[in-house]
Amino acid sequence: MKILTLAKKESQDILNNKIYILVIFVQLFLVLGAFGLAIISSIATDPALLDTYGITSHLNVGISENLNGSELSQDLKAQNFNIIYYNNTDKALKLLGSGLVAVVGISPEGEITVQTDNSNVFYPVVSQKINNAVNEFELTKKLEAAGLNQSEIHTIQNPVTLTEIKVNGNKTAPIALDSSYFVEIMYGFIVPFVLLLPFFMASNIVTDSVVGERERKTFEVLLMTPLSSSTVMIGKILPILFFSILQSMAWILLLDLLKVPIYNPIILFFILSFVGLGFIGVGIIISMLVDSTKEANSAITLALVFATFILFVPLFIKAPFFEGILNFIPTVLIVKLASTPIINSQLVLSSIPTILLSAGIFSLAVRYFRHERAIRL
Amino acid sequence: MKFTTITRWEFKETLKSKKFLIIFCLQLSMLFLMIFVFNAFAANIQSDNGVSLTPSLSGFASLDIDDQGHLFTKYINPSLINIQSSNYNTALQNLNNGEITGFVQVPADSLNSIKNIDTINVKLYLDYSDPKRSVISDEVNSTTNILATSISNSWIDSLIPQNTTQIVVNQQSTGQSLQIQLLTNAMLAILLFLPLFFFGNLIIDSVVGEKEKKTGEILMAMPISPSQIILGKILAVEAIIALQIVLWMIILITMGFKFANPILIYILVTITALPIIGVTTIISAYSKNYKEAGIGITLSYIAVVGVLIIPALTYLSVKPLAANISPMTMVMRILSGETIPFWQYFIPIAFILLVSIITYWISIKLFERDDIFFGPRPGLIRLFLELISFKKIKKIR
Structure with missing residues (x-):
C-alpha cells in the first residue's frame, strides 16, 4: 500500500512533466524518421526495388550514336535505363555526373568504353546493372564468334536455374519492404535502438527524481518516513520502469502497424525489464555520487554515451574472437528475438548474463541507497 | 570593467574545477573509443565483400x-x-x-x-x-x-578456340563512391564537430547558475553592461572549446588521420562554435533552472546537428551550392582535397556570422529583462512580439 502511494506520486510527477511528454513525441519522430530513412535507403540500393518504383527509367545512360540498335544498347534497355544517344563524346562526358549516370562509347578500333559516375547516389545499382548488360553483351559476342547455335548459347548463358518454393506461404510475415537491406537495417539496428530508447530516458528520469528530491530538500523527509529502503526504491522505480516498458510496447505496436513485425514480445519485455533495471540502477548510483542536477546531467550523458558504445558498436563490427561474448549482448539478443518467429531455448538462455548483470547493477544501487540513507540519517 | 575580465574569471574558474577536468578527460577518452569504432567500421565496410553500411550481425x-x-x-x-x-x-x-x-x-x-x-x-x-x-x-x-x-x-x-576474336570492353569510373565519401570525409568531419556539443553544460552553469545560485543580482550590480557580461561568458566557453578542438585534432593526427589544410579546418570548426554557443545562451537565459535548460538544449542540439549534417550529406549526392551554408560541408570538401573557389568559403562564414549576431542579440535582449532574470517569466509568444518591438522591453537598467 505504501509502495503504491509512493508509486502513484512518482507517476503523477512523470505525467505532469511536460518535458517527459515532449520527449515521447521526439521518440515518435525518431521512430518514424528512422523507418522512412530505412525505406529510402533500401530502395536506393536495391535494383529490383528501383525498377518497381520506376526510378531506373529516370537514370540516363548516354550511348554513342554508332551503337544505336546494337545488342549492347538492347541489353542496357533491358536493364530499364533511359537511353540517350549522343554524337559528341566530349559533350557527353561533360554531362557525366550531372545529366548522365554513365557514358558508353565505341572507339574507332571497336573497343567499347563504359564510364560511370561513382559519386552518384544510385552508383551501386547503376554499376551492377551496367555490369550485367556489358557481361551479357560480351558473352553473347563471344558465343556468336565461336559459331554456337541459339540453344547452346542459351544453355551457356543460363548454366544454373534457381526455383523458389514457398514454405508457410499462408502465414507470410508482412514486411514493409521485402528487401535484404531493409530487413538488416531495421532488425539489425533500428529495432534495438527504438526499444532501448525509453530506458535511456528512464535513467534520466530516476536521476531527476532522486537528485530533484535532494535539491528541494525533500529527500531527508522521504528517508525519515517509516518506509524501508527497498520500499522507497521500489516505489520510485516501479512507475519509471512501467512508463518505459509502456513506451517500448507502443513502439512495438507502431512498428507492427508499419509492417515490421516484432516477434516474442513477452520474452523481449522480460529482458527489457531487466535491462531497464540496469539503466535505472546506473541512474541511482549516479544520483548518489553527485551534488546537483547539473552534475547529474553531465554524468548521465557520459554514462549513456558509454552504454551506447557497449550496446550498439557490436552490431557494426566484425570480431570473430569475441563472437561468443557478442551473443550475450542485449542488443544482439533483441535483434534475434525480434526477428525470429520461433526461437530455440539456447537463445533464451543467452539472456541469463544480461539478467544477472542488470540485477547486479541494481543490487549495487540498492546498497548505495542504503549507505546514503545511513549517512544522511 | 570590461568583458575580458569576465572571460578571464570564467576561464580560470572552469579550468580550476576538478569535475570539469574529469569530464574533459572523459570526453577525450570518448574520442579514443570513437577512433576505435571508426577504424573497425572502416575495416568492415571496405572488406573483401565490397562496401556495406548494414549491421554485420553474424548468424542473423x-x-x-x-x-x-x-x-x-x-x-x-x-x-x-x-x-x-x-x-x-x-x-x-x-x-x-x-x-x-x-x-x-x-x-x-x-x-x-x-x-x-x-x-x-x-x-x-x-x-x-x-x-x-x-x-x-x-x-x-x-x-x-x-x-x-x-x-x-x-x-x-573449353568450347571456344583460343584464337577467337573477342570484344574488348574498357570500364572506368569517375568520382569517389558515396559510401567511401561517407566514411572518409563525412564521418571524420562529424568527429571534428563533435566537441562543439560537449560544452552546453558550461554555458548553462555560467548563465542559469547565476539564477540558481542567486549571484545574478551581484553581477547586475557591477559596473558592466548585460551585453558585456554575455560576451565575456561566451568568449570563455569559446576559448575552452577552441582548446578541446586543438587537443582533438592533435589526437586524430597522431592516430594517423590525414588533414588537408588543418589550420583552415580548425578555424572553420572553432568559429562554428559561436552560433551554437549563441543558441545555448538563448535557452540558458530563458530557462528557470538547470533541468529545463538541459532538456531545451538537448532538443535544440538535435536541430543544430540537422542543420550541420543534412546539407553535408546532401552535398555528397547532388552537390547544390546552398549546401555550403553548413561549415561541415566545407570541412568535408577540404578533407576530400577538392579545389574550392575562394569565394565559396564566404558562404558558411557569412551564415555563421549571421546566426551568431542574431543569437547574441536575442541573448542580450533576454538577459537585459528583469522579468526573465528574476521572474515572473513571460510566455514565448509575448516574448517574441516584444523582441520584434511590438511591445516595450522591460530592462533591468
Whole structure:
C-alpha cells in the first residue's frame, strides 16, 4: 500500500512533466524518421526495388550514336535505363555526373568504353546493372564468334536455374519492404535502438527524481518516513520502469502497424525489464555520487554515451574472437528475438548474463541507497 | 570593467574545477573509443565483400544446404548467415519447425551436369513466415549468379578456340563512391564537430547558475553592461572549446588521420562554435533552472546537428551550392582535397556570422529583462512580439 502511494506520486510527477511528454513525441519522430530513412535507403540500393518504383527509367545512360540498335544498347534497355544517344563524346562526358549516370562509347578500333559516375547516389545499382548488360553483351559476342547455335548459347548463358518454393506461404510475415537491406537495417539496428530508447530516458528520469528530491530538500523527509529502503526504491522505480516498458510496447505496436513485425514480445519485455533495471540502477548510483542536477546531467550523458558504445558498436563490427561474448549482448539478443518467429531455448538462455548483470547493477544501487540513507540519517 | 575580465574569471574558474577536468578527460577518452569504432567500421565496410553500411550481425539468419558436390557451398558468403549441411527430410523438418529460414537443394549429379554442359536446377525452399526471408533469398541469388558466371566461363574456355576474336570492353569510373565519401570525409568531419556539443553544460552553469545560485543580482550590480557580461561568458566557453578542438585534432593526427589544410579546418570548426554557443545562451537565459535548460538544449542540439549534417550529406549526392551554408560541408570538401573557389568559403562564414549576431542579440535582449532574470517569466509568444518591438522591453537598467 505504501509502495503504491509512493508509486502513484512518482507517476503523477512523470505525467505532469511536460518535458517527459515532449520527449515521447521526439521518440515518435525518431521512430518514424528512422523507418522512412530505412525505406529510402533500401530502395536506393536495391535494383529490383528501383525498377518497381520506376526510378531506373529516370537514370540516363548516354550511348554513342554508332551503337544505336546494337545488342549492347538492347541489353542496357533491358536493364530499364533511359537511353540517350549522343554524337559528341566530349559533350557527353561533360554531362557525366550531372545529366548522365554513365557514358558508353565505341572507339574507332571497336573497343567499347563504359564510364560511370561513382559519386552518384544510385552508383551501386547503376554499376551492377551496367555490369550485367556489358557481361551479357560480351558473352553473347563471344558465343556468336565461336559459331554456337541459339540453344547452346542459351544453355551457356543460363548454366544454373534457381526455383523458389514457398514454405508457410499462408502465414507470410508482412514486411514493409521485402528487401535484404531493409530487413538488416531495421532488425539489425533500428529495432534495438527504438526499444532501448525509453530506458535511456528512464535513467534520466530516476536521476531527476532522486537528485530533484535532494535539491528541494525533500529527500531527508522521504528517508525519515517509516518506509524501508527497498520500499522507497521500489516505489520510485516501479512507475519509471512501467512508463518505459509502456513506451517500448507502443513502439512495438507502431512498428507492427508499419509492417515490421516484432516477434516474442513477452520474452523481449522480460529482458527489457531487466535491462531497464540496469539503466535505472546506473541512474541511482549516479544520483548518489553527485551534488546537483547539473552534475547529474553531465554524468548521465557520459554514462549513456558509454552504454551506447557497449550496446550498439557490436552490431557494426566484425570480431570473430569475441563472437561468443557478442551473443550475450542485449542488443544482439533483441535483434534475434525480434526477428525470429520461433526461437530455440539456447537463445533464451543467452539472456541469463544480461539478467544477472542488470540485477547486479541494481543490487549495487540498492546498497548505495542504503549507505546514503545511513549517512544522511 | 570590461568583458575580458569576465572571460578571464570564467576561464580560470572552469579550468580550476576538478569535475570539469574529469569530464574533459572523459570526453577525450570518448574520442579514443570513437577512433576505435571508426577504424573497425572502416575495416568492415571496405572488406573483401565490397562496401556495406548494414549491421554485420553474424548468424542473423540460418540456411540448410544439401550440396553433395560442394558446388554451392564454396561460393556462399557466411558473414550474415549460419550455414549447415543437411538433407531434404531434415531440412524440411527444420524449416517447418522454424529453426531455419531457407533450404537450398543442389542436385546430387550437379558435377556431371557441368561435365555434360547441362543446366543445373537449384531449388530454394523459403520460409515465408520469417521476415528474414529476403536476406536468404538475396544471398542465394547472388551465390547463384557467381556460380553461374564461373560455370559459364569454364564452359566457354573449353568450347571456344583460343584464337577467337573477342570484344574488348574498357570500364572506368569517375568520382569517389558515396559510401567511401561517407566514411572518409563525412564521418571524420562529424568527429571534428563533435566537441562543439560537449560544452552546453558550461554555458548553462555560467548563465542559469547565476539564477540558481542567486549571484545574478551581484553581477547586475557591477559596473558592466548585460551585453558585456554575455560576451565575456561566451568568449570563455569559446576559448575552452577552441582548446578541446586543438587537443582533438592533435589526437586524430597522431592516430594517423590525414588533414588537408588543418589550420583552415580548425578555424572553420572553432568559429562554428559561436552560433551554437549563441543558441545555448538563448535557452540558458530563458530557462528557470538547470533541468529545463538541459532538456531545451538537448532538443535544440538535435536541430543544430540537422542543420550541420543534412546539407553535408546532401552535398555528397547532388552537390547544390546552398549546401555550403553548413561549415561541415566545407570541412568535408577540404578533407576530400577538392579545389574550392575562394569565394565559396564566404558562404558558411557569412551564415555563421549571421546566426551568431542574431543569437547574441536575442541573448542580450533576454538577459537585459528583469522579468526573465528574476521572474515572473513571460510566455514565448509575448516574448517574441516584444523582441520584434511590438511591445516595450522591460530592462533591468
